[in-house]
Amino acid sequence: MIDLLLPVEKVLTSYSLVTAFAVVGVTMWISYTLSEHVTKGRIHGSAIAILIGLILAYIGGIFTGGKQGIADVPMLSGMGLMGGAMLRDLAIVATAFGVRMTELREGGLMGVLSLFTGIFVSFAVGGAVAYAFGYRDAVSITTIGGGAATYIVGPVTGAGLGASSDVVALSVAAGLVKAILVMTLTPFLAKSIGLDNPRAAMIFGGLMGTNSGVMAGLAATDPKLVPYGAMTATFYTGLGCLLGPSVVFFIVKLIIPA
Amino acid sequence: MTIYGTAILSLSLLIGLAAGRLLGALVGVDADIGGVGIAMLLLIFSTDYLKRTGRLQVSTESGISFWGAIYVPVVVAMSASQNVRGALSGGVMATLAGALGVAVCFGLVGLFVRLGRGKEKEES
Structure with a gap:
């Protein structure tokens, strides 16, 4: 069993940014589904997603004792890169496209x-x-x-x-x-x-x-x-x-x- | 080409951050002052210029708008890598200092927004 999981873990760890894209995508999907069906749209999907993110960060902090939330878990270290200053600033500047x-x-x-x-x-x-x-x-x-x-x-x-x-x-x-x-x-x-x-x-x-x-x-x-x-x-x-x-x-x- | 758009975006960010750092150094702090804001202005001006001269193609635009659209997921990743445990373990004083500041500022936002609107009405 362990032998079967090891290669999977290796892929998830060495392709950590891609792992992060997938994990965040799933989180977004869960959040928007919850927003639509459970809160009937009263709470925005992205608000739920950010809340889930913070809860994950807390869990990560407790288990690893680190300062980077869930990104301190090796398999999810890509979360730190995806949500780090570099990509965050690139994305935020891009939102200015179309601003008057x-x-x-x-x-x-x-x-x-x-x-x-x-x-x-x-x-x-x-x-x-x-x-x-x-x-x-x-x-x-x-x-x-x-x-x-x-x-x-x-x-x-x-x-x-x-x-x-x-x-x-x-x-x-x-x-x-x-x-x-x-x-x-x-x-x-x-x-x-x-x-x-x-x-x-x-x-x-x-x-x-x-x-x-x-x-x-x-x-x-x-x-x-x-x-x-x-x-x-x-x-x-x-x-x-x-x-x-x-x-x-x-x-x-x-x-x-x- | 899509990469043209992403390159314009990247150049705007790099120049903006360098300018922000330079501004910081000029006033003697080791921090970036308004780098992202300067980058935003550069992107607005450069894309506006290209649009007016008819050189901003749809594929170029998509190289920028993709990153804008990925913004919320990036923020979710950011929130998942916050030091939440650190925030909760700061004790009563740190929590109070943070929370009271937020409460006062939320109140001020409401006040300032109304102030601005009042002026607008007087002017028009």
Whole structure:
């Protein structure tokens, strides 16, 4: 029996990207079937697919102890390549094909305003939570605040300011919580916050900023909105890394004298 | 040819990411600022130019639109390779920092969307 399975495992592992295409395809099919027949179309198929993805990621994390979800299982390592930055960015840029310039220009100003508001508000909320939990040094407060921006802004800010490694780990966890919440909650809250047009998507991308959260959240809501949200969100992490260790840290230091 | 479309898309992404990195380096951060956004603009401008001059063939377009259509599955693969265990093991403080930020931002999205609409109505 084992002898029969071994060659199969070898094929699945060495052709891991192809395996990933097949696994994701099956996941999509299951999700869209569930969406249509069980939820009667109330929950979008892609929202279910993303949720299944997150559950798989959790299971993978528990069994392997790794950081890449289900992609840490050797046979499914192709999931990491398929969902990694390279193919993800290629696909997201492709969604811009057919976007009208006028719509981008109309949402532009509010998009920029949302970006700066989103970054400062996230730092403020994250920093306030850190303060409430007893952190009194500006470095830790700013780093955890950065984590509330994105899971990249947190550690980059922490590294720039020389934060301790447990504080950096907390900021990464805060950023991951944010990304996952945005992924899962967006399709359910979209209607009540008016997220149904390109301009709103640009505001959403700027305020939320977390790339993976925005991209998956919008994909689960209405794939047509994806390029608009991505357009603003793509500036968020870079700006956050720029403002965090400089302007934000300076403000935090003014409020909390070391 | 289909590959022409994919090549235009790839070049847009590569140039955009390089420009984003350059922008980051100029302001002194080791991060990419808006690379994907710049790439999107490059793709919009270049395909628009080719369309206007009548040189964007259907097969070329399919080399771009395939990747756009594969976007949702790619995002599903991305969500399956997230560090969900890491997010859930961060403790109360990390969860609260992330969740409160999300809650406030969702509220702000609603507010900003309405603000924008109000202005639009005043103008027209």
